[in-house]
Amino acid sequence: MNWFWLLLIIAVVIIDIMTSNILFSWLGLGFLAAWLSSFYLDLSYQILIAFLIGFASILAGNRITKRYIRKNIHNDPILVDKIVGKSFIADHIIELESQHKINGIYWIVRNEGSRILEGETFSVLEIRQNKLIIRKEEH
Template structure:
């Protein structure tokens, strides 16, 4: 039965790595306790109870703590999200749709305000699908 507990430990660690939830690893600790009990000659019923109790208690205690900690990790912005708030000068007139150059690449834009004339300042205010939403300054 030691192989069952080792398999549960491996699966729980892989599941937590894959999901980044820190939810399943606590049952891996319960499986470790059950494996230790088997080494000391305890019966399978005792091992299952220890697995369930230890895994459940650790999950109830530690999962909320890790969930709060994971919420506090700042989100990594995509390249496009980093451009929000950038102010540029329009190279061409933009009525409703158009394009702008940002860092050497052309991007499709949707104008969210009054028509923009070439040479006017514009600001990237959001992203909609694959297009920037812009507004004249």
């Protein structure tokens, strides 16, 4: 029965490599303990050990992993955070609604201010549904 626990350990490592979740590897600690106990104990005790240690490892390991990720991995702003509040130059006249290329992506922009002429600057106020809400910057 030793091979069964080794196969489960290999399976959880492969799943974690494929998903980059690191959750299942903690379960592998329970399988490792069950594998070590398989030399001395019956199958029912091995399963109990795998369940208890695996469950405790998932609870403790998930907390450790979240704390590590929060502390050490920088959270880059998503696309929305890079656009809202920024100023851009109009490459054509924008009256009410128009298509405009911003940061290499074509957006539908809705102007909630006065008419924006080519070369004038506007700022992105918010994103509503899939449209950028803009307003001409007054200097």
